[in-house]
Amino acid sequence: MARGIDMARIHKDEVGHVARLARLTFSQEELEGLTNQLNDILTYIGKLEELDTAEIEPTTHALKLTNYFRRDEKGRSLSVDEALSNAPQRENGAFVVPRII
């Protein structure tokens, strides 16, 4: 039984890799605590492997909804000033970020 999840208990270097994907950084000490906690959580959620779901359709939405379309009409939207009002740094009607190129 239970390939996949049982095998997938996470190691510290893998936690570091996931942190990079998530754009997070942790101290060595935090990383160790986190690895233990993630292992507890992943072991617990590994419980799902007990169930045979081969023939079960996944749920993507709790209700059977059809897409709702509204008319394509011009409405009020935020002004540039309003949209930028919470930006940590802004200049000439734009968000400022560190140089990329």
Next chain:
Amino acid sequence: MTNLVDLTISSLRQLLDQREVSSVEVTRAYLERIEAIDPKIKAYLTVTGQQAMEAAMAADEYMASGKTAPLTGIPLGIKDVICTKGVPTTCASRMLEGFIPPYDATLMERLNGQHAIMLGKLNMDEFAMGSSTENSAFFPTHNPWDPKRIPGGSSGGSAAAVAARLCAGSFGSDTGGSIRQPASHCGVVGIKPTYGRISRFGLIAFASSLDQIGPIARDVTDCAILLEAASGHDPKDSTSVNRPVPSYTGALKEGLKGLRIGIPREYFIPGMDPEVEEAIRKGVSALEGQGAEIIDISLPHTEFAVATYYIIAPAEASSNLSRYDGVKYGFRAEGYRDLLEMYTATRSTGFGPEVKRRIMVGTYCLSAGYYDAYYKKASKVRTLITRDFQDAFARCDCIAAPVAPTPAFKLGEKKDDPLQMYLSDIFTIPVNLAGIPGISVPCGFSSEGLPIGMQLMAGHFQEETILKVAYNLELALGKIKDWPEI
């Protein structure tokens, strides 16, 4: 005359409409109480005193011109996850400290349209992740029945404020129990409506396939009034359902004759507090006394709900919270050399430990090679959990169960054990996974004087059924206890 802050919304409505009190008087009474009492409870992150008084004057003028609506002049509190134009909205996170939304959530437009009064923004677990309100980046909220205990979470401020009479009613959000569990722990009524019943435009997203806004109130009638005001289709939220809003208050007074209430055996588990079980059993007997037929049912996949949720919710959260990058709004760290460092430093400093933990779990579950084993697997088990409910509702109209396995625990008791904290949502999570409505209604007290709530669940859009059963329980039990002295 009784103290204005002790009155329900329905009683206040009569007094306001008969001009026996003004909204200004009621609002002032609440603001004075907040100033005196909230330092002990810490339900509010922001109190909007001046705006509230101005809104109360406008509400009085509106009523003086002969107009009124169910919430006109009624002072309410709003969970700090709901965007309020011009008023700080932080999600109890450093990441959004100082964020002032340039627009209102649709919920706020609806409340403002009725001239309801907002007293302020209520504390919560950071980004609605938690079951105790201890994950707030600012301070924990205390349970009005025992300040050494948690009020529940994540809408702990919303529930505590209602129980402590720091607002007449409030709104929270519920992704895995975040309205019902704190309502149960604070001895108030809280409903998570059907997924799609209330617009989520302007609700800061946590897990989009699960999140739903709902009200918290002192009694079932008030809860129905608030739900009715908030419900309805919104073109700005394509997941909101275009379906008429029934009169929820009108549905309350029907009797329970012929109604079948199912008791799921999986919700009475070893390790559960015996006083909780006893209170629920007594409540069920009271419902039987009101004419309901009680039957045993089974929801066989219940034990898999927490595991399913702790894949789906963190996965969706890791995606939703990728927007916090220090560019568009909120916090930006200092001392970076390039864009990537800015993102990483901002997110690592701005998010608290539980939010980071869930982003990590979610990112892992969605990362290359693991998607099928985790997210897809969980989505399939979600189907099984939903089918359990469908099968149950073929046999009964409503399900009655506990909200939480124990009454409110002590501050600090579970803070360092994330998995134990997650398990406190064991009875509330299935409702979110299935998208059905669930309500928590007070049904007793523990020997230590802590409230215990009963949870009632029904099929999609059957809010009238659970409100009616909750109302009948309230009638049958009568006044259980006076509100706590604070």
